[in-house]
Amino acid sequence: MVFDILKGCKILEHNDKMTVAEVGASNIREIARALFERGYYYSSGMGVDERPINGRFAMYHIFNCDTEGRYVVLKITSPEGSPEVPSITPVIKGAEWSEREAMDMLGIVFSGHPKPERLILPDDWPEGVYPLRKDFPYNKKLPPSKPIEKEREHKKDVMEIPLGPYHPSLHEPEYFELYVKGDKVVDAEYRGFHIHRGMEKLAESRMTINQIPFLAERICGICGCTHSAAYCQAVEDAAGIYVPERAQYIRTIMLEVERIHSHLLWFGVVCHLLGFDSGFMHIWRAREYIMDIAELITGNRKTYGINIVGGVRRDITEDKKEKTLKLLDMVEKESREVLDNIAEMKELRERMEGVGVLPKKEAREIGVVGPMARSSGIDTDVRRDHPYAAYKDLDFKVPVYKEGDVFARFLVRYEEIFESFNMIRQALENMPPGELINDEYEIPPFKLGIGVTEAPRGENIHAVITWGENMIYRWHPRAATYNNLPAVPIMLRGNDVADAPLIIASIDPCFSCTDHVSIIDSESGKILWRGPLKEGVRRV
DSSP states (O other): OOTTTTTEEEEEESSSEEEEEOOOTTHHHHHHHHHHTTEEEEEEEEEEEEEHHHHHEEEEEEEETTTTEEEEEEEEEEOOOOOOEEEOOTTTTGHHHHHHHHHHHHEEEEEEEEOOOOOSSSSTTTOOOOTTOOOOTTOOOOOOOOOOOOHHHHOTTSEEEEEEEEEEOOOOOOOOEEEEEEEEEEEEEEEEOOOOOOOHHHHHHOOTTTTTTHHHHHGGGSSSHHHHHHHHHHHHHHTOHHHHHHHHHHHHHHHHHHHHHHHHHHHHHHHHHHTOHHHHHHHHHHHHHHHHHHHHSSOSSSSSOOOETTTSSSSOOEEEEHHHHHHHHHHHHHHHHHHHHHHHHHHHHHHTTSSSSSOOHHHHTOOOHHHHHHHHTTTOOOOHSOOOOOOOGGOOOOOOOOOEEEEEEEEHHHHHHHHHHHHHHHHHHHHOSOHHHHHHHHOOOEEEEEEEEETTTTTEEOOOOOOOOTTEEEEEEOOHHHHGGGGGHHHHTSBBGGGGHHHHTTOOOOOOOOOOOEEOOTTTOEEEEEEEHHHHHHOO
């Protein structure tokens, strides 16, 4: 039992899926290390401004253990009047970004952190201004600032190659700096968070419990359904809300529809990067059938708007079920034909085998999730290890490969989509009759809830603290890519620079999925344009 590790800690909550313990500053690192050695990896971290309640800041470190099917949350609270707590990054590498994020957004100081640098906020953000503190208004506008020119120390004997700020294939904002000797990448650094949309602040400040699922779905334009499901599950977990069984099945069907279309999109991108555009076009043609299924069930090809706290908003009738099964047969047949041909093409395999290797040890230390972890020999899948929705009733396999290269990631996703076809058929055949939603519930104040889903890119986790009055106190969504990106520099080292775009794309990254921006006059602070980037540039 995990209690032998948490001996001496104050247990705040303990149930079948989660244990929450309050840990002191003197033993937080010792306990975190003991959890990791027991098989718990670092899943997510959430900083909270609890000063309106108890005058302190708090950091919630969330660990996941697949074999025990349990999340353990270590809560550490700062002294009253001080924002400082010990960092656990020196013993848990996966905690580095979460602690830097809490430092940026809440001003929590992590003593002993090996790299206390900004992660999300830009370099010219004013000192001492923390957007996620409760006394920072959500609609406050800061005066424009001038860019800061920083002196950079250049590395000797290597060539620096910037990759970004727009990815050469994914058309999303990110920035990698590659250090190259000859044709080989010897090191790399990553700088992201170019478009931070402030969703957490918006949700905590002015949205109701059941408005947030529609905001959560807009975290990602590819796999938004998994975010709205994770958020709903977090609230349902916190408040103990019963969800009708039929609604659980419909959520499962849509989550697997989303996985298939997302993986097929990725296969198309990889074909394009390998110079095989015929494969790209054939795969995306097959993908259209799965988009038709999404539209048939929800009325939308993407951003389905189907999940809501307590259930779902649309039913799957017998007529829709029959049409879905026919379309499913078509997309499976065409996908298998194209993907089998790709997997057997020697020219394409040689570009993927042995390229961008992520060893299992490093993968576990960082806490990578999803196909990234499974292709590096880690047998993990929250659908099986932490069953939610209707997954406990379905029969499916979890593919695992030990090579850790680009081709292993290809094979994991290949097997996964065919498992998804079978899971959708099982769910459609066994879907029970009944209600779609339970709207008879009350939200208790200041309760912690966790919702997890296995997104196409891996484990998504949403942590929620309720507040009452139909509002939440704190919402922290963590997408799978957040845990997977720190592994990219490891995967790049020792590879040809020409393979860098393929290696980065092989994690199926999701940097940011919006091109909506505000163009601001830096002198006057006046907003010149708000809307799509392309149209804004043309008009301004």
